[in-house]
Amino acid sequence: MADQNQPPSQEPASTDGGSPHEALFLVLPYLSVLELLNVARVCTSLRRAVEDDDDILPWLNLVVERPLSRRLSDQRLIGISSRGKGRLKSLILVDCINVTDDGLQLVVSNNPLIAKLHVPGCIRLTPDGIIRAVKTLSDDNNDCRLKSLCISNILGINKQHFHTLCSYLQRAHKLGDTATSNIIDVDICPVCDEVSQVYACPQSSERGKCNRKGCKLCIPRCEECGRCADCKEDVELEEATLCSEVLCSECWLHLPKCNHCNQPYCTKHAYRRQQPQGGSGGGTGWLCEACHVKANEVLEHGDDDD
Structure with missing residues (x-):
């Protein structure tokens, strides 16, 4: 008679690399590209699930x-x-510094x-490539579906390049001369007359809305809320020293x-936050890159002393 105190026997897990569980297909559309590539490296069956499903979002x-972009x-x-x-x-490529015109x-x-x-x-892309x-x-042979074009921080774009891009978009969508502002993310700054991202201040007051327009070089503005320096009676601007925004x-x-230093990163540069190691900073919160290096040096010197 079997000992009733013994736990029930368990069948060994299957090692034949069978098909993935059906629930996996419900998860795949919610993964990022980096996560999908990592899933595909786990085993043969998962790689097939990722590669064979052409409808994965x-x-x-x-x-x-980041971090895949680099x-x-x-x-x-x-x-x-x-x-x-x-x-x-x-096709959204953020800071992909190795992508060239030919690849795009x-x-x-x-x-x-x-x-x-x-x-x-994507600094290796050129205006001509864009x-x-x-x-x-x-x-003309295609049904143009390009509804959004983001080319900020592409080096060397001048007014001629900008007008050429606008002409293609206007002709393809049968738009007026000023109707491309909702498609392309850059414009000609009314202050410096250069092609850049142009912002309008959203600040409102008793005197009405500010609406001052210009690029960030011409009109300093808060990186988070977008309010400009002209609203300084309502908003005091200061510099976030960690990312110079x-x-x-x-x-x-x-x-x-x-x-350690009690300075913030703006939301755009939040990826630069470092997790404390070895109990630095109490094990909670985060460290900036400079303080993270210093904390590691202190830990290394402490280990050497021991």
Whole structure:
């Protein structure tokens, strides 16, 4: 008679690499590109699940951000984008410093249905490469679906490049001369007459709305709320020393601070926050990059003394 005190026997887990559980397919559309690539490396069955499902949302709306963006090359971009099999709807590359004009053009040529093309901070892209990509997407032979173009921080864009881009978009969408402002994220600054991101101050007061327009170099403004220096009677601007962005005092107070130096990163640079190690900072909160280096040096010297 079997001992009733013994736990019931358990069958050994299957090691034949069978099909993934059906619930996995419900999760895949919510993963980022980096997470999908990591899932595909776990085992053969998961790799098949990721690669064989062409309708996974990230393959049709490709978003590459940090930390993957710094490692993305033309070859890897072409490989990832090909998983959508020509049905790519969004291509968002943030700070992909290794992507070139040739890589972008090949992806655009193979995916004529792209409606959102965002390449901010892709510093190896040139104005001519951007124009060529937009021209391809707005070709008369295609039903142009490009509804959003983000090219901020692309080096060397001048007014001629800007007008050329606008002309392609206007012709493709049959728009008026000033109707591209909702499509492209840059404009000609009314102060310095250069192509840049142009902002309008959202501050309202008893005297009415400010509405002062200009680029950040011409009109300093808070990186978080967008209020400009002309509203200084209502908003006091100061500099967030960790990332050299301008913040108003109200936003500065509400942002999380470094455990050691009590300075914030703006939301745009929050990825630079470092987690404390070895009990530094009490094990909670975060450290800026400089304080993180100093804390590690202190820990290393402490270990040497021991």
